[in-house]
Amino acid sequence: MKLLIGSRTRHSGWKTLDLVAAPEVDYVGDCAKLMQFDTSSIETLYASHVLEHVPYAALPATLAE
Numbered sequence: 001m002k003l004l005i006g007s008r009t010r011h012s013g014w015k016t017l018d019l020v021a022a023p024e025v026d027y028v029g030d031c032a033k034l035m036q037f038d039t040s041s042i043e044t045l046y047a048s049h050v051l052e053h054v055p056y057a058a059l060p061a062t063l064a065e
Contacts, residue, residue: 002044003017006047031065
């Protein structure tokens, strides 16, 4: 799947993940905790304007996830 993190806009062929539920959000969750997805189920991940909301100390773990 192609996963777009932090967007509430639909894009053809993409699923969306956001912290807040909305009609255009497919998955509700935290970008630092992607356990709801099977290993290797995400082929492409796009996160624009997301990392500035992650505390500096949590960046390495978030990026590893």
